[in-house]
Structures are given as C-alpha cells and as structure tokens.
Amino acid sequence: MNAAAMHPKDQTYPPSQTRPLLEVSGVTLQYKTRDLLVTATRDVSFEVYPADRFVLLGPSGCGKSTLLKGVAGFLKPVAGFMRLNGQMIDGAGPDRMMVFQDFDQLMPWKTVLENVMFPILVSRRFPRAEARARAMASITKVKLGKFADAYPHMLSGGMKQRVAIARAMAMEPAILLMDEPFAALDALTRRQMQDELLQLWDDTRFTVLFVTHSIEEAIVVGSRILVLSPHPGQVKAELNAHQYGHDHQGGSDFMALSQKINTMLFAEGHHG
Amino acid sequence: MAEITPLPVARLSPPIRPEFERTTPPVSDAAEIERPLSLWEHLANMEGVRRGAIVVALMVAWQVYAIWLSNPLMFPTLTDTLRALWDGLIHGVLLQRIGATLQVLMTGYAIGIALAAMLTTFAVSSRLGADLLATLTAMFNPLPAIALLPLALLWFGLGIPSLVFVIVHSVLWAVALNTLTGFLGVSETQRLAGQNYGLRGVRYVALILIPAAFPSILSGLKIGWAFAWRTLIAAELVFGVSSRSGGLGWFLFEKRNQLETDQVFAGLTCVIIIGLLVEGLIFRTIEARTIRRWGMSRG
Numbered sequence: 001m002n003a004a005a006m007h008p009k010d011q012t013y014p015p016s017q018t019r020p021l022l023e024v025s026g027v028t029l030q031y032k033t034r035d036l037l038v039t040a041t042r043d044v045s046f047e048v049y050p051a052d053r054f055v056l057l058g059p060s061g062c063g064k065s066t067l068l069k070g071v072a073g074f075l076k077p078v079a080g081f082m083r084l085n086g087q088m089i090d091g092a093g094p095d096r097m098m099v100f101q102d103f104d105q106l107m108p109w110k111t112v113l114e115n116v117m118f119p120i121l122v123s124r125r126f127p128r129a130e131a132r133a134r135a136m137a138s139i140t141k142v143k144l145g146k147f148a149d150a151y152p153h154m155l156s157g158g159m160k161q162r163v164a165i166a167r168a169m170a171m172e173p174a175i176l177l178m179d180e181p182f183a184a185l186d187a188l189t190r191r192q193m194q195d196e197l198l199q200l201w202d203d204t205r206f207t208v209l210f211v212t213h214s215i216e217e218a219i220v221v222g223s224r225i226l227v228l229s230p231h232p233g234q235v236k237a238e239l240n241a242h243q244y245g246h247d248h249q250g251g252s253d254f255m256a257l258s259q260k261i262n263t264m265l266f267a268e269g270h271h272g
Numbered sequence: 273m274a275e276i277t278p279l280p281v282a283r284l285s286p287p288i289r290p291e292f293e294r295t296t297p298p299v300s301d302a303a304e305i306e307r308p309l310s311l312w313e314h315l316a317n318m319e320g321v322r323r324g325a326i327v328v329a330l331m332v333a334w335q336v337y338a339i340w341l342s343n344p345l346m347f348p349t350l351t352d353t354l355r356a357l358w359d360g361l362i363h364g365v366l367l368q369r370i371g372a373t374l375q376v377l378m379t380g381y382a383i384g385i386a387l388a389a390m391l392t393t394f395a396v397s398s399r400l401g402a403d404l405l406a407t408l409t410a411m412f413n414p415l416p417a418i419a420l421l422p423l424a425l426l427w428f429g430l431g432i433p434s435l436v437f438v439i440v441h442s443v444l445w446a447v448a449l450n451t452l453t454g455f456l457g458v459s460e461t462q463r464l465a466g467q468n469y470g471l472r473g474v475r476y477v478a479l480i481l482i483p484a485a486f487p488s489i490l491s492g493l494k495i496g497w498a499f500a501w502r503t504l505i506a507a508e509l510v511f512g513v514s515s516r517s518g519g520l521g522w523f524l525f526e527k528r529n530q531l532e533t534d535q536v537f538a539g540l541t542c543v544i545i546i547g548l549l550v551e552g553l554i555f556r557t558i559e560a561r562t563i564r565r566w567g568m569s570r571g
Contacts, residue, residue, distance in 0.1 A: 069464075072464075072468060074464060074467065092464075092467040092468050092470065093468075093470050094468065094469050094470045096468075097468065098464070098465070098468045100461045100464070100465065102459070102461040104459050104461055104462060105461045105462065105465050107462070107465075107480075107483065107484070108484075108566040108567055108568055109483045109484075109486070109562070109566045109568075118469070119468075119469040122469050122470070122471055122475070122479065123469055123470050151565065151566055151567055152567070153566065153567025153568075154567070
C-alpha cells in the first residue's frame with residue numbers, strides 16, 4: 001500500500017514491459033432464466049496485469065458477477081474471447097480460484113484444514129505432506145491457526161471468508177477471483193477484512209479480480225477500477241485507485257474520485 | 273452559565289439525559305458468571321436417561337396390569353415374557369429366526385440401495401433420467417410393498433426371492449427420492465466451488481454432491497429401513513415359511529397358533545428391540561459422526 005501510495009497520482013507507467021495476465025476482449029455474456037435470455041454484458045474489454053488489484057464496479061444488474069463467472073469458466077461468452085497467460089479460457093479450473101460471497105462455499109463436512117487442503121489434493125498440485133504444510137501456512141497467514149481443526153459451522157462469517165481466502169491463496173492461482181467476498185459481513189468486519197486483504201497483497205503481490213458494488217470498497221481495495229453500466233453491462237470507464245487506502249478515506253482526493261464514480265453511475269437515469 | 277428557560281415538558285420527548293462514561297469494575301467472583309450444573313441437572317439433560325425413565329415406567333405399568341388381569345393367555349406378565357425371550361434366545365429357535373429375517377433384510381436393503389444409486393446417478397446426469405425417476409417414484413412410492421406380495425408369489429414362488437422382491441420395492445423408492453431431492457438441494461455456491469477445483473463426473477458426485485446431500489440421503493436410508501423392516505415382518509406373517517427356515521414374522525404366526533402368548537410377546541419384543549437398535553445405535557452413530565458433527569443438523 002505504502003509503496004503504491006508513493007507514486008504520484010497522475011503519472012502512469014505504460015505496461016509495454018509486461019504482457020497482460022488476463023485479456024478480456026469484446027466479451028458478450030448471456031444467461032438463461034426460466035423464460036428469458038438475459039444479456040448480462042455487451043462487448044466488454046479489459047486487461048489485467050500481474051499484481052493488479054482489478055475491481056469490477058457497478059450497480060446490480062451490470063453483469064459484473066456474470067463477467068467474473070465467465071473468467072472462472074462457468075459460462076462461455078457468446079462473442080469475444082478471454083485469455084489467461086495467452087491461453088484461451090475453456091471451462092473451470094483451479095488456476096482461477098474463486099472466493100464467493102456466500103458463507104456456504106466451504107464444505108461443511110470438512111474441517112478448516114481439510115477445506116484448505118481439498119482443492120490442492122483433488123487438483124493433484126502437490127503431494128499430501130506438502131499440501132498440508134501449504135494449507136497450514138495459508139491458514140496461519142489469515143490468523144486462523146488455532147481453528148485449523150474446527151468445522152465451518154463453528155466459525156463466524158468473517159472467519160469463514162478468511163478460510164475461503166486462505167483456501168484460494170494456498171493454491172497459488174494465476175489469478176484470484178473474488179465475487180463480493182465481504183458483502184455479507186458487518187461493516188466493522190468488512191473494513192478489517194479489506195485491510196487484511198491489502199496486507200496479504202503487500203506480502204505476496206498476487207493478482208486479484210474483485211467484484212463489488214461499493215464505490216468506497218472499490219477505491220480502497222482496488223488499484224484499477226473498471227466501471228460498468230447496467231442492463232447490459234458495458235464499460236464506462238477505467239480509473240486508477242492505486243494511490244488510495246483506508247488512510248485516505250475522507251480526504252479530498254478520495255472524495256473527489258468517489259463523487260466522480262458516483263456521478264458516472266447514477267447521473268443519467270435514476271437507478272437503485 | 274446562562275439561564276435557560278426550560279422547555280415545556282410535553283415537547284421534551286424523548287427526554288435529554290446526561291451522558292456518562294464508566295470503567296467496568298473487574299468481576300471478582302467467577303461463580304457469578306458460570307457455575308457447573310448439578311448432577312441432577314446433568315442427568316436430566318441426557319436424552320437417554322429421560323427416555324430410559326419412560327421405558328421403565330411403561331414396563332412397571334405392564335407388569336402391574338398383567339398381574340391384576342391374571343390371564344397369561346391374553347396378556348402375559350413382563351417377567352413371563354422376558355423368561356420366554358431368554359429361553360427362546362438360549363435354547364429355542366428365536367435366534368435362528370432373527371438371523372433368517374436379518375439375512376433377507378440385508379439382501380433386500382443392499383439391492384434396493386444399489387438400484388437407487390443407479391437410478392439417481394442416471395437422474396442427475398440427464399433430463400430423461402430425472403423424468404424417469406420422478407415418474408416412477410410418483411407411481412410406486414405410494415404403493416404399499418405388501419400389495420405386491422401376491423404378484424411376487426406368482427413370479428418367484430413361496431420363499432426368499434419373493435421377500436427380497438418386496439423389500440427392494442419398499443427401499444428403492446424412498447432412498448432414490450430422498451437422494452435426488454438432496455442432490456437438487458445442493459447450493460449453487462457449493463456446486464460452483466466443486467467445479468472451480470476442476471472436479472468432473474464421478475469424482476464430482478462422490479466428493480461434492482453425496483456429502484453435501486448427505487442429510488437427505490441419510491433420512492432416505494432411515495425411511496427405507498423402517499419400510500423394509502415393517503414390510504418384511506408383515507410378509508413373513510403371511511407366508512414366511514420356506515422349508516424350515518422361517519423368520520421372525522413366521523415365529524409370531526407359529527406361536528400364536530400354538531397359543532403360546534408369552535412367546536408371541538417375546539417375538540414382538542425382539543422386533544421392537546432390533547428396530548430400536550438399528551435406529552438408536554447404527555443410524556444415530558452415523559448421524560453423530562457425520563451431519564451433526566458437520567453442523568448440517570441439530571438435535
């Protein structure tokens with residue numbers, strides 16, 4: 001955070017040195033409900049570079065979660081393509097670990113340690129002994145070392161989300177996908193989790209694609225923000241937010257950016 | 273301080289009270305916060321103790337009533353029944369009868385579960401399978417197994433195959449229906465999480481769907497067991513004998529014909545005890561080790 005904060009706000013560093021990790025190009029996604037075919041996103045393009053904290057931001061109905069599901073491989077685009085490390089995304093896979101909003105993403109029949117080890121074992125990434133060590137290290141990192149043998153139903157919501165994050169990080173995925181991971185938490189826990197996520201990022205510099213509908217969360221957590229319009233989701237803007245953290249909340253720059261995004265989302269047509 | 277004219281009381285609602293802050297004093301006496309329960313409270317908290325007390329009360333009532341009635345042909349005393357039970361188990365054929373019954377039961381139960389597993393796997397993997405299972409269960413679940421007995425006799429003759437046939441019928445639909453309901457109820461997030469790990473096909477069903485649907489599957493197995501046990505005893509009562517190897521139901525029928533009422537009661541006691549043991553020991557242990565430990569069920 002602090003390193004990022006030192007960069008002057010207006011200076012940009014052209015990405016010519018590094019190839020994008022994730023390329024999303026002209027992607028249109030559709031899904032079927034019982035009697036409707038809904039176009040969730042239309043012609044969305046963006047690029048995520050290594051160590052980006054890339055946020056998809058928009059009001060409900062802008063297809064940001066659907067977009068994330070597309071990147072995860074749960075959904076095939078009807079137009080456009082998505083490439084991870086130059087490889088076309090085809091189906092779900094453990095190189096894109098997902099952290100969901102719902103607390104029931106953990107397997108209730110497994111302890112915390114088993115939950116974190118499970119994807120490592122089933123994807124045969126590491127042998128059992130190493131999987132265990134890695135899982136334990138990851139659990140310690142999210143400060144749940146004492147709860148390794150507890151079952152998920154004994155944990156609070158925030159702890160469950162920490163386990164889900166530990167589970168995803170232990171896999172060392174190419175990109176971490178987070179679908180409003182803190183939306184179901186109370187405000188105090190949410191803030192704490194945002195800080196912890198930023199600390200983890202400071203330690204390991206993973207790449208994360210983060211979906212949220214909170215402007216404040218987007219600015220605090222994200223280094224770059226993709227603003228989407230609703231029905232169907234289309235790209236409205238791509239903004240930098242790497243210079244802001246919790247410390248800047250209430251500052252005039254922070255407020256200005258927040259206001260700018262707010263106007264972008266709600267200026268024409270009163271949504272929400 | 274300037275004098276402030278007090279507002280009329282009626283407008284001060286809610287009243288404005290003074291603020292305060294305080295430091296909480298340390299609580300010296302730990303016993304005030306928690307205290308161990310007394311022995312009596314501990315005992316009263318145990319479900320086994322409470323239910324055991326009810327059984328003992330019923331047994332006393334039985335004994336008292338039977339002595340008062342004094343008609344062993346109609347209603348033998350508890351002690352007579354227990355003696356008959358003991359004799360039957362040690363010297364008589366009762367143990368043999370129980371063995372014969374349980375053997376048939378396990379065969380039918382196993383076949384029923386295997387068929388249910390096949391049907392539900394087919395049902396979750398294709399729409400046709402789901403329709404097939406839904407239709408079959410809707411048709412056959414309400415059909416009492418015992419009603420198929422005449423047909424079973426016609427097809428398989430007098431003997432064990434007929435019994436197995438009706439048991440399979442009573443187990444299959446209950447288990448299949450509950451398993452399918454359980455599979456369909458697995459939350460979207462858990463499904464996606466499983467796919468996210470790259471699980472497909474049989475591994476996906478075995479590692480995600482079955483444990484996630486386990487509460488439903490287990491209740492299906494329990495219902496199936498109860499159906500099978502009742503059906504089997506009833507079926508044996510009707511035509512339980514093949515050569516010399518009848519089961520418990522046949523034992524009841526035989527002893528009633530011989531007017532050995534205490535033996536009939538002993539046989540019934542066996543039926544109840546086996547039912548209780550399977551429910552209370554086997555299924556409860558499975559429940560405690562699985563769904564209750566996982567927090568999927570309370571109680």
